[in-house]
Amino acid sequence: MEKRVTFKGWWLPLLLILPQLLITAVFFFWPAGQAIYQSAFIPDPFGLKTQFVGWGNFEFLLEDPYYLASFKTTAIFSLLVTIVSMTAALWLALMADRIIKGSGTYRTLLIWPYAVAPAVAGVLWMFMFRPNVGLVSWYLDRVGYDWNHVLNDGQAMALVVFASSWGRVSYNFLFFLAGLQAVPKSVIEAAAIDGAHFWHRFRTIVFPLLSPTTFFLLVVNIVYAFFETFGVIHTITAGGPQQATTIMVYKVYADGFVGQDLGSSAAQSVILLLIVGILTIIQFKFTERRVHY
C-alpha cells in the first residue's frame, strides 16, 4: 500500500510549487521557446535585421554531411564516456566496499576529482598530453609510442573520452557505493554459505540488485556526455583534428559563437532538445517497467 499525503484545496500546493515553476519558466521554457522561435530565422549577429526561412535552417543542417557526422561522433563519444566512467566507478566501488581499514580515506580521495571543473580538468590533461612537450607524451615517446592527438583522430577521441570520464568516475562511484551498501548482507551471506565465490555472487546477486542504480547512471552519464563535456573538448581539442571530436554541443557553440550564425545554432539547439526529451522518456518508461523490485 502506498502512503499518500493529500492537501485540501489547491492554493497551498500551488503556492509551494510556484518558485520551482517560476525558475523553470524563466530558465528553461523562455530560452527554449526563444530557441524554437529563432530557429525559423536567419538573423544578422547584431539583431538589426532578420529573415524568415521557415524550416530552412533545419533543411540546411540535415543536408550538411558534417552535421550528420557530428551525430555519429556524439554517439561514439557519449557511449565511450559512459562505459569507461561507469566501469571504472563500479570496479572502484566494489573494491572500496570490501576494504575495512582506511575506507574513509579511499572514498574521499576517489570523490575528489568531481570537484574539478571540466574546463580545468581539460587544461590539466591538455598539458600532460601535449605532443613533444607534455609529461605523458614525453614518456610515451621514450618507450617508442608516438603520441600526437593534434593530428591523430583516434588518440584525440581517446584523450577527450578519458578526460571527460575522469571527473565523472567520482560521481558514479558515489552512486554505486551507495547502491552496494543497500544490497542486503543476508542475501550475500546466504550465497557465500552456499559456496558462491566473490565474482559469482557479484554476477548473480549484486549486479542485478544494482540495476536501478546502473540504469539511472546510464541515462545521467549520457546526458552529461552530451552537454557538460564542452569545457573539456574546448580546452583539449577544440573539436579537432579535422572534426574528429566535434560533438553536437560543440557545433552549436562553433556555429553560434564563432560563426555568429544564430539561426543555425538555434536549430541545432532544438534538435538537441528533442534528443534529450526522447532520452528522458526512455528513462522513465524503462525505470517503471523493467528495473523495479
Next chain:
Amino acid sequence: MKKILSRFLLVSSLIAMSLPVSAATEIQWWHAFTGRLGDLLAEQVEKFNASQSDYVVVGSNKGNYSETLNAGIAAFRAGEQPHILMVFEVGTATMMGAKGAIKPVYEVMAEGGAAFDPDGYLPPVKGYYTTPAGEMLSLPYNSSTPVLYVNRDILKGAGLDPDMDLSTWGMVDEAMDKLKAAGQECVLTTAWQSWVHLENLSAYHDVSFATKDNGFTALDTELAFNGPLQVAHIGAMGKWAKEGKFFYAGRRNEGGANFRAGECAFFTESSAGYAGVKSEADFEFEIRPLPFWPDAEGAPQNTIIGGSSLWVMAGHEADEYKGVSQFLSFLSSSDIQAKWHQDTGYLPITIAAYDQTKAEGFYGENPGTDIAILQMTGKPTTANSKGLRLGSFDQIRGIIDEELEAVWSGDKTAQAALDNAVQRGNQLLRRFEQANR
C-alpha cells in the same frame, strides 16, 4: 554621536568635492588584451587620461578576440554597447555588415574635429580597414605580419652557415634536408597555419584568396584558395610533414612553445611573437622575411596583416564621440605608436612612428625588427594583397584548419583538402550573404 555625525559630514563633503572630477565623460573601451599587452594598453589609457580632464577612458578586458567580439555583439543587442570595441581582423566583414551598429571612424573623426590624417597610416595596414573608396571604417590598433624565425644555434650545430640565404622555400627545403640528415628532430613548425600558409601565401604571390578582390568589392564573393600555387605550397608542406621535417603543433600558436624551447630550427609566426621569443629563448635567433616561391610571377608581393582594429559603436552621445575622436587621435600619435611598436613587435601603424623608430636607432640595436615593415611595404598593394574581407571568416579559418590537418596527417591530398575547404567555406559565405542582404 557627535563624532559619528561629524564623520558623516566629512565623508559627504569629500564626496561632494570629488563630484566635479567624476563629471568627466566616460569612454568605455572593450579589448582582448591580458598580460604584458594588457599592461601596455593600460599604460596608454592612463597617459591619455592624465593628458586632459574632459574625458576618462575606461579599458575593460572581455576575454580573447572571439569573446570580446561576442561580448560587444551581446551588449549591442542589450543596448549597453561600449564606445570602442576591439575586433580582430577576421571580424572586419561582420562589423562592416553591421550598418547601424557601428559609426565609421572617418565620420567620428570628421565630427569630433581631432587631428586625423588617413594618409599617415601604412597603406597595407590602412587598406585592410577602409572601403574601396578609401574611407577608414575602423582604426588599426595592433597589426603584425608573418615572418620566419631562425634558430641560429641549431644551424651552426648541424654545420650549416647561420647566415645562409633562406629567402625562398626551395632554399629552406634544402636546409631542412641537411638539418634532418644531421639528426635534427623538429625542423620547421608554424603558428596560425591558415593565416601564414594560405592567406599570406596568396597575397605574397599576388594570387587571389577569394573572388571580388578578396571580398572587398561585393558580398557574393567566393573562396579561390584552391589554385595551383596554393595547392603546390600545401602539397609541399604535406610532403615535409610526411618526411618529418614539418612538425604540426596545433591550430593557434602552440608551435611557439617548441621554438622558444629551442627544439625547432625554423618557425613561421607573427612578427608580434618577437617579444616572447626574445624573453624566453636562450639561443641565438634571427628574424628573416617569409620565404616565397620564386617561380611565381610577381613574388614576393607584400604580406598582409593580422591583429585588430578599433570600431566605434553606434548609439552614443555626440559629446562622447568627441572624446572618442580625441582618444583615437591620441592613439595614432607617433610617440604612442613608436613605443607600442618597439615594446611589442607589432607594426607601427603610421609612417611617422616608423620614421621615429628609425631615427631613434631601434632597428640598428634590434636587427630584424624592421623586416616585417619592409616585407609589407616593399611594393604597392594589389587587389590580391590589400587584405581579406570575408564573412564568417573566423569559422572559415576553422574549416581550413580541419582540412589542412587532413593534409598533414596524410588523409587527403592538398588539392582534395583545399577544394573541400573552398566548398565548405563558400556555404558559410552564402549564409553570411543571406543574413546581411
